[in-house]
Amino acid sequence: MKPPPFRYHDPDSVEEAIGLLGRLENARLLAGGQSLMPMLNMRFVLPDHLIDLARVEALRGVRLEADRARIGAMTVQRDLERDAALAERLPLVAEALRWVGHRQTRNRGTLGGSLCHLDPAAELPAVCAVLDAVVRVRGPGGERQLAFADFPLGYMTPAIEPDEMLVGVELPLWPRGHGHGFAEFARRHGDYAIALAAVQLALDASGRIARAAVAIGGVGPAPVRVQAAERALLGEAPTDAVLAAAAAACREVEAMDDVQVPGTYRRQLAGVMARRALADAVARASAQGT
Amino acid sequence: MMDSTEQTRDIALEVNGRAVAEQVPVRLTLADFLRQQLGLTGTHLGCEHGVCGACTVLVDGRSARACLMLAVQADGRTVTTVEGLAPADGPLHPLQQAFHECHGLQCGFCTPGMLTTLAELLAECPRPTEDEVRVAISGNLCRCTGYQAIVDAALLAARRMAGDAEAA
Secondary structure (H helix, E strand, O other), rough: OOOOOOOOOOOOOOHHHHHHHHHOEEEEOOOOOOHHHHHHOOOOOOOOEEEOOOOHHHHHOOOEOOOEEEEOOOOOOHHHHHHHHHHHHHHHHHHHOOOOOHHHHOOOHHHHHHHOOOOOOOOOHHHHOOOEEEEEEOOOEEEEEEEEOOOOOOEEEEEOOOOOOOEEEEEEOOOOOOEEEEEEEEOOOOOOEEEHHHHHHEOOOOEEEEEEEEEEEEOOOOOOHHHHHHHHHHHOOOOHHHHHHHHHHHHHOOOOOOOOOOOOHHHHHHHHHHHHHOOEEEEEHHOOOO | OOOOOOOOEEEEEOOOOOEEEEEEEOOHHHHHHHHHHOOOOOOOOOOOOOOOOOOEEEOEEEEOOOEHHHHHHHHEEEEEEEOOOOOOOOOHHHHHHHHHHOOOOOOOHHHHHHHHHHHHHHHHHHOOOOOHHHHHHHOOOOOOOOOHHEEEEHHHHHHHHHHHHHOO
């Protein structure tokens, strides 16, 4: 057998799962298994206990409220991708999800699993960054919420204590008529990004940029918001020069070198991806704006 | 080989239309369960870490990598492997027939995963574009065909399944 020996637990409530987490030594939570199972098969991780969240129904589902979407941590990526109501209000989510792995992995992989795994090149953390997501974390002392900006502590390290678990994510809605853009460069479809950009824009009645959010992923240890790019956009008409200035700001983000590509190449790609995502966002905002 | 410290569980599921009740080690993957315990060796194992797509099966009708699922997680579910696409003594599934006619396979290692993945696609999207077919099989590696014949086969099967007269 490929995975190492462990004891298997499959609680059906969050309370039970947190109880097990607190009580058991060297326990790991299993969400959709599309990252943890490969690590188990390769024996990169050797848990004594595996706590499978698949039966915790309360952690699944998307609920749209007046100003936000509430998404359970165990919501399967493919269900999120195909949620028509969510796609209408935040089309960025479905667009980004088409870049997440493949259909087979999205049928099992979850939003919460992706956020907690926190691969620097993963799409969903970048989406949460650009949408100012609020992350809900529960532990033995109850629930706390934190801004997604405070969620990555560093490379693949979420701000979750060992006795806590991610239970849900809230995505604040943008006004109708906003524009979104998502661009990614990877060697093959479904690979982790070498660089990606996620953009949200809203135009005012005069066609100037009233609100802008720009995130870059795959380049540094965790996805980042590029405030210099957002400043370059705010209050401006979305001309080529303005978009180019914002894209140039995206080339300044912290970049990692690895065996695939050097950091300088990632920074260059960050600018190109930002430029493409911005162009899409502007086109969509203009088309829909009031 | 199972030592006494190995935790096991009893699971009951439906595999290719047949009710199955088995005891499994909790760390056994669904792929190894299908191949080793049920003898359904049509599900191929390539990379065993979710990259190659050869072990793709349908779980409750949705494609999943059987190497990235534990057998215990299939408890209560319905699993379809390549062996379940067509009846044992009946005609081939339209996808299998089209793969045969279009030379959609050479060594055949990736074929079970291709077929199960495409079966899900055609169930959801009966008239896919060539691009949709290519995206659907983006998680299935083939080292023989260059994919072109596989795409041709998928599109032919789709036309036949959708009842297009000229494809018959």
